[in-house]
Amino acid sequence: MILTDFHVLIFISAELLFGFILFRAGIEAIRVSRGWQPGSSSEAQIILERRTWLVSAALYYLSGFSLILLVLFLQIINNHLPGVIQGAMCADGILELNRYGYPALLLKLAQIPFLAFFLLFNWLDRREPEFPLTPLKYYWLAPLAIFWLSGFLSELIFFNQIEPDVIASCCSISFEAARLPGLAVSIETFGAVYWRIILFFLPGLVLLLNHYRRYVAAVLLSLAWTGLSLLTLKGYFVKFIYARPTHDCLYDILWAQYYGIGYVLYGLLLSGLIGQLFLLLWPVLQRRLKNPPLHLEQRLRLVVTVAQFLYLGLIGVYWWYWIFFKL
Amino acid sequence: MSCIRLESVHKVFQKDQPNELHVLRDINLELPPNQVTVIRGPSGSGKTTLLAVLGCLTKPNSGSYYCLGEPVSRWPEAFLTVFRRRHIGLIFQNFNLIPGLSVAQNLAAPLLVTEMKHSAVQQRVTETAGLVQISHRLQAPVETLSGGEMQRVAIGRALVNQPQIIIADEPTAHLDSALAAEILQLFALLHRNGNSIIIATHDPAVTTHLPVDRVFTMKDGQLSRHDSY
Amino acid sequence: MSAKYGHILDYALRGLYRRRARNLSLILIYAAVTGFFASVILFSDALRREARETLQFAPALTVQKLAGGRLVPQTTGFGDSLSAIRGVRAVQPRIWGYYYDSPTGSVFTLMAAPGGTSDPAFHPDSGQIVCGRGFMESHFLRTGDPLSLVLPQGGLRTFVISGQFEPVTNLLSYDLLLLHPAEARVMLGLAEYEVTDFALDIPNPAETDAIGLKISRRFPGYRLISRDQVLLTYEALFSRRGGLVIFGGLLSLLAFIVLAWDRASGLSREERRELGILKGVGWGSGDVLLLKFFEALTIAVLSSLLGLLAALIHVFYLGGTLLKSLLSGWSVLYPDYPLNYNPDSGSLLLILTISVLPYLVATLIPAWQGAVTDPAEIMQAG
Numbered sequence: 001m002i003l004t005d006f007h008v009l010i011f012i013s014a015e016l017l018f019g020f021i022l023f024r025a026g027i028e029a030i031r032v033s034r035g036w037q038p039g040s041s042s043e044a045q046i047i048l049e050r051r052t053w054l055v056s057a058a059l060y061y062l063s064g065f066s067l068i069l070l071v072l073f074l075q076i077i078n079n080h081l082p083g084v085i086q087g088a089m090c091a092d093g094i095l096e097l098n099r100y101g102y103p104a105l106l107l108k109l110a111q112i113p114f115l116a117f118f119l120l121f122n123w124l125d126r127r128e129p130e131f132p133l134t135p136l137k138y139y140w141l142a143p144l145a146i147f148w149l150s151g152f153l154s155e156l157i158f159f160n161q162i163e164p165d166v167i168a169s170c171c172s173i174s175f176e177a178a179r180l181p182g183l184a185v186s187i188e189t190f191g192a193v194y195w196r197i198i199l200f201f202l203p204g205l206v207l208l209l210n211h212y213r214r215y216v217a218a219v220l221l222s223l224a225w226t227g228l229s230l231l232t233l234k235g236y237f238v239k240f241i242y243a244r245p246t247h248d249c250l251y252d253i254l255w256a257q258y259y260g261i262g263y264v265l266y267g268l269l270l271s272g273l274i275g276q277l278f279l280l281l282w283p284v285l286q287r288r289l290k291n292p293p294l295h296l297e298q299r300l301r302l303v304v305t306v307a308q309f310l311y312l313g314l315i316g317v318y319w320w321y322w323i324f325f326k327l
Numbered sequence: 328m329s330c331i332r333l334e335s336v337h338k339v340f341q342k343d344q345p346n347e348l349h350v351l352r353d354i355n356l357e358l359p360p361n362q363v364t365v366i367r368g369p370s371g372s373g374k375t376t377l378l379a380v381l382g383c384l385t386k387p388n389s390g391s392y393y394c395l396g397e398p399v400s401r402w403p404e405a406f407l408t409v410f411r412r413r414h415i416g417l418i419f420q421n422f423n424l425i426p427g428l429s430v431a432q433n434l435a436a437p438l439l440v441t442e443m444k445h446s447a448v449q450q451r452v453t454e455t456a457g458l459v460q461i462s463h464r465l466q467a468p469v470e471t472l473s474g475g476e477m478q479r480v481a482i483g484r485a486l487v488n489q490p491q492i493i494i495a496d497e498p499t500a501h502l503d504s505a506l507a508a509e510i511l512q513l514f515a516l517l518h519r520n521g522n523s524i525i526i527a528t529h530d531p532a533v534t535t536h537l538p539v540d541r542v543f544t545m546k547d548g549q550l551s552r553h554d555s556y
Numbered sequence: 557m558s559a560k561y562g563h564i565l566d567y568a569l570r571g572l573y574r575r576r577a578r579n580l581s582l583i584l585i586y587a588a589v590t591g592f593f594a595s596v597i598l599f600s601d602a603l604r605r606e607a608r609e610t611l612q613f614a615p616a617l618t619v620q621k622l623a624g625g626r627l628v629p630q631t632t633g634f635g636d637s638l639s640a641i642r643g644v645r646a647v648q649p650r651i652w653g654y655y656y657d658s659p660t661g662s663v664f665t666l667m668a669a670p671g672g673t674s675d676p677a678f679h680p681d682s683g684q685i686v687c688g689r690g691f692m693e694s695h696f697l698r699t700g701d702p703l704s705l706v707l708p709q710g711g712l713r714t715f716v717i718s719g720q721f722e723p724v725t726n727l728l729s730y731d732l733l734l735l736h737p738a739e740a741r742v743m744l745g746l747a748e749y750e751v752t753d754f755a756l757d758i759p760n761p762a763e764t765d766a767i768g769l770k771i772s773r774r775f776p777g778y779r780l781i782s783r784d785q786v787l788l789t790y791e792a793l794f795s796r797r798g799g800l801v802i803f804g805g806l807l808s809l810l811a812f813i814v815l816a817w818d819r820a821s822g823l824s825r826e827e828r829r830e831l832g833i834l835k836g837v838g839w840g841s842g843d844v845l846l847l848k849f850f851e852a853l854t855i856a857v858l859s860s861l862l863g864l865l866a867a868l869i870h871v872f873y874l875g876g877t878l879l880k881s882l883l884s885g886w887s888v889l890y891p892d893y894p895l896n897y898n899p900d901s902g903s904l905l906l907i908l909t910i911s912v913l914p915y916l917v918a919t920l921i922p923a924w925q926g927a928v929t930d931p932a933e934i935m936q937a938g
Contacts, residue, residue, distance in 0.1 A: 006596075006597060006600070007902075007903075007906055010906055010909070010910045011906075013910060014909055014910060014913055017913055017914060017917050020917065021917060021920070024921070039401055041386045041387065041388060041389070041400060041401070042342075042388065043342055043388075046386065046404065049403050049404055049405075050404070050841070050928035053841045053842065053845060053924060053927060053928055054920075054921070054924045056842075057845050057849075057920060057923070057924060057927075058920065061916060061917070061920060065913060068909055068913070069909075071905065072905060072906065072909055075901075075902040075905060075906070076902070079900065079902045080902055126405065129401070129402040129403055129406040131403060256901060375935050375936070376935075378935065379932045379935045384836065384931045384932040384934070384935060385930070385931075385932040404841070404931075405840055405841065405842070408835075408838060408839070408840040408841075408931070409840065411838055412838030417836065417837070419836070419934055419935060420935075423833045423836060423934055424833075425830050425833055425834075426826065427574045428574075432570075436833075436834060436837050436839075437837045437838040437839075438563075439560070439563035439564060439566075439567055439839075440560055440563070440564070440838065440839050440840065440843045441559075441560065442558060442559045442560055443559060444559055445559070445562070445563075448563070484837060488838065496935060
C-alpha cells in the first residue's frame, strides 16, 4: 500500500530525505576520519575542519527529523491506518499485521540514543581546540546508519505487506482471515501490588548507585525499571489514564483526547535511559578530555533522576486522583 | 610578555602545485604591548597576508604564532574566530561595511554572536559611535556615508569588542590628506588608551600623526626592520 | 534562550525583509506548491471520510452470484434459503445495474427502489423516476420533467421525474437513478423472477463473519461482500486516485526543490560578500549556519502555513473546485458537492513535514558552503 496510501507515501519520502542527509553526512565523516591530523595546520586539515561543520549541522537536522518522523510514524500506525484497516483499533493491531511492524518501531526508537550520543560528544569535542573526540564521535554514525537502514527496510516491507486491495477484499476468501488479535501475552500480573512498590522504589536505588558512580549497575537497574514501567503501565496504570478499567492499550494515550500524555511519559522514559547510558560512557570519555565540563556528570544524574521521578509523579497523579476522589 | 610573537612563520598558497606561491618566508617578529608598528612594502609583497596571519584570519603553514601568550597557530579555525572576536580589531582596506544596514547595525554586527543582552549591545554601539565621532549618523544606511565616515564606521566596528590589538590594512588609502589626518589622530587616541596598533601603509603621513615605535618593510615575503621611517 | 540565538534570529528576519522582493516571489511559489499538495491530501481525506460515513448504512453482507467471474442474475427463491440461516434477520433482494448515457458519455447507477423505506419520494410508481442531483444537473432537468432512457433491446422509454436526491444524502446517490422494480427489471434486461443480488440484515455485527463463512461453505460460487470490505474497496480506490495525484505533486515538489537548491546555492554576490564580512568581523561557521537555518526555517514555515491555509480555504470553503475532476467520482462529481470535515492533526503534520523538510534539506549544503567561507577572503576583495 506504499504507492496507494499517500500518508504512507509521504512518510516514506520523508524517510528518504533522512537517509539522504545521513548518507551525505556519512561520506563527510568518513573523509574527515581518514585524513584527520590533530594539531596540523596543513591546508588539507583546514578543509577537513570545515567539513566537520557540515556533519554537525546535518546531525542537528537529523535529530530534529528523527523526532518528527517518529511522531509521524506513530500518527500513521495509531490514527491513520486504524481508520483504513478494518478491525484494527490502534497501533497495536496495525503493528501486528505482519512481523515487520514492531521491528520497524523499535529500530526507529533505537536511533534516538545514537543521535543524542553524537550531539553530546560533538558538544564536548568542540569545547577544546584539540578536538579530542574527533574522529571518535563519528563512529556513532555507523550504528545509526545500520539502524536507520534496517528500520527503513522494515518499514517498506511492513507497509508493503498491508494490502487493503480491491480484489482481495471483495473475495469471500478473505473471510478466512482472522480478525486481528490483541497482545497475546497476558500481563495482568503486573497490576499486582508488589510490582507497584518496586516500581516506586527502584529510582531511589538508581539515584544511590549513580551517586556512588556504580554506573554499570545503575544502567542495568534503569533498563529493568524502564521495562517494568512499561509492563505496569499496561497492566495497571494506563487504566487510570483512560478512566476505564478494561482498557489497557499503550498507544491510545498518544491520542489528543488524552492530551498526548503518552508522548510525555514515553519521552521521560527514553530521556532517563539515554542520560543513564551516557553516564556509563562518561568515565571513559572524561579521560580523553583536557578540560571536561564541571557539572556535566551531576547534570546527567539529575536528568536521570528527574525523568524517572517525573514519570512516577505523572502516573501517580492519575492514579491517586482516582483513588482519592472517585472511588 | 610580548603581545605578538611569530617564530619562523611560512605561508604558502597552492602548496605542492606547479603554481606554488611562497607569500611569507621565515618571518620572525616580536612586538611588546601598547606599541605602534608600521609595516611598509610594495603591493604583492605579502603585507596583507602577514596582517591576516596576525589578525588570526588565517593560519601559517609552518612556524608558530603566539598572540597574547596563546599558541593560536595550533588552534582550529573555530577557536581562532572566538579569539579574534575577543582580542583583535581588524580594519580592512576597503571598509567592508554591509550594505543595506544602518551605521548602528554595522557597528553591532560583531556583538551579535556574543551573549551580550540587547540593551548592552545598544549601549556599546552608542559609546563606540561617540569614540569614532559618527553618533550623528547612527541610523543612516551606510551607502549614504562619505568615505571618511565609512572609515570611521569600519574603525568603530573593529573597536566595538574592545580589543587589545588593532590591525589596520591601508586605513588612509581611499582618503584625502585632511581626512587621513583625522583618522590617524583617532589611532593616536587608541594608542593612548593602551591599544597595540599594527598598520600596513605606504602613507608617510603616519609618522607625523602617530608615535610610531617600529617600522618594518616587507619584500618578497620577507620582513626587515628599520630604525626609523 | 541564549541572547546570541535571539540576535541571530533577529538578524535573519531583518535580512529576509531587506531582500523582500526576492524572498516574496520564492514564498509565493513555495506556498502554491504546498497549497496544491495540501489540497489533494485534505480533499481525498475528506472524501474518504464521506464514504466511510455513507457506508454505515450499507447492508452488513451482500450475496452475489458469479459465473465465469462475472456477476449474473439470481432467482428470488434463493433469498428464502438465505433467510433460513440463523442470525439473519431479513433478506432484501436488490435490482440494480448501470446505465450508459450517451449524451454525457457517463455511466449512471440504475436501481429499483428498495422495499422498507417509508418515504414516498423514494418510491417511484410505474412510469416515474427519482434521480440523483448529478444526473439532474448534467441534463438540466427539474422535478416533473419527462426523461427518456434507451432500453437494452433498443427503443426509448419515457419516465416522469418524481423527485431528486439532495446533495447531502451522500456521495453515492449523486449519480443514481431510482425506478419501480418492474421497470428497473425491464431497463436492466432481467426476467420477472430475477434479481441482481441479496442484501442481508444481520443485527449482531460480530456474527457477520461466521454467517459469511457459513454461506460460502454452503453455496460455493457465490461472492460475499461485507460492509467492511466495501469500505476497504473505497479506501483503496480513493487512495489510488489520490496516490496518482500525489505523484504529480511529488514531482512538482521535486521541481521546486531543484529550484530552491539552484537559488540557494547560487548565493548572490551580495549575500556571499555579506557572509564574508560577517566571518571577517568575528562570526563563526556555526553562527552563519544558524543564521542560514533561521532564514530557511522562516521561509519554509511561512510558505507552508500560507499554502496550508490556501488549501483549507480551497477544499472546505470552495469545495475543492480545482481538484474535483482529477480525484473523485465514478462518473463526475459536481462543483457544489459539500465537504464537512475538520482536518485532523495527523494530516496537518503530514503536510507540514513534507513541505518544510525538503526545503531545509535543499538549503543545508549551500548554507554550509556559505558558512565555511574563508574569513581571510575579506582582506583580499577589492
